[in-house]
Amino acid sequence: MTPSIASRRLLLAAAGASLLPLRTNAAGLLATPSQTEGPFYPTAFPADMDNDLVQVRGQTARAMGTVLHLEGRVLDLEGRPVEGALVEIWQCDAQGLYDHPRQPGRERRDSAFQGYGRLLVSADGRYSFRTLKPVAYAGRSPHIHFKVATSTGRMLTSQFYIAGDPGNDRDGVFRGIRDPRQRALVEMRLVSAPGLEAGALATSMDIVV
Numbered sequence: 189m190t191p192s193i194a195s196r197r198l199l200l201a202a203a204g205a206s207l208l209p210l211r212t213n214a215a216g217l218l219a220t221p222s223q224t225e226g227p228f229y230p231t232a233f234p235a236d237m238d239n240d241l242v243q244v245r246g247q248t249a250r251a252m253g254t255v256l257h258l259e260g261r262v263l264d265l266e267g268r269p270v271e272g273a274l275v276e277i278w279q280c281d282a283q284g285l286y287d288h289p290r291q292p293g294r295e296r297r298d299s300a301f302q303g304y305g306r307l308l309v310s311a312d313g314r315y316s317f318r319t320l321k322p323v324a325y326a327g328r329s330p331h332i333h334f335k336v337a338t339s340t341g342r343m344l345t346s347q348f349y350i351a352g353d354p355g356n357d358r359d360g361v362f363r364g365i366r367d368p369r370q371r372a373l374v375e376m377r378l379v380s381a382p383g384l385e386a387g388a389l390a391t392s393m394d395i396v397v
């Protein structure tokens with residue numbers, strides 16, 4: 189698993205940097221940076237929009253691609269779990285195709301991939317999705333879109349990337365996050381997770397809103 193927020197905080201403290209005004213608290217917990225929603229947020233939600241995007245209810249086929257177990261917590265700047273937050277994710281299939289009217293070649297998309305999922309976090313702020321390791325498509329490095337809405341009305345829209353992906357440095361959206369400390373909050377460190385599922389990867393990403 190990747191560094192928890194606690195260990196990230198230690199890393200951030202060790203870095204000792206003080207660059208731009210960032211949303212933070214005295215303990216140095218940074219807010220997850222926001223990113224564009226992009227053009228592919230669903231215009232209609234799938235019938236099945238649970239947190240398992242790899243398996244669509246009623247279908248026997250499993251989505252093409254490498255399974256990724258994405259989990260973490262939704263926290264506030266004090267590090268407290270944000271109970272009742274709604275987390276949504278959406279991404280393209282293993283061929284780089286979204287389930288969206290603006291997607292050229294949409295008819296070729298993998299119908300076994302749900303493409304979108306949502307859940308309410310548990311009382312300890314935890315969320316988890318079974319989805320795909322994201323792939324690149326024209327002009328973009330691999331990413332997973334996400335949105336968080338809290339019960340107090342705070343909203344965050346952003347994207348997760350794969351840490352170390354060579355495409356990140358060429359991706360204008362990713363590069364829009366200038367501060368390496370903020371980048372670290374959206375860079376997924378992928379590890380193999382045979383204990384969860386054969387051939388699957390896993391990552392732990394806390395979201396600070």
Ligand SMILES: [Fe+2]
Pocket residue numbers: 226228328331333
């Ligand atoms: Fe995208």
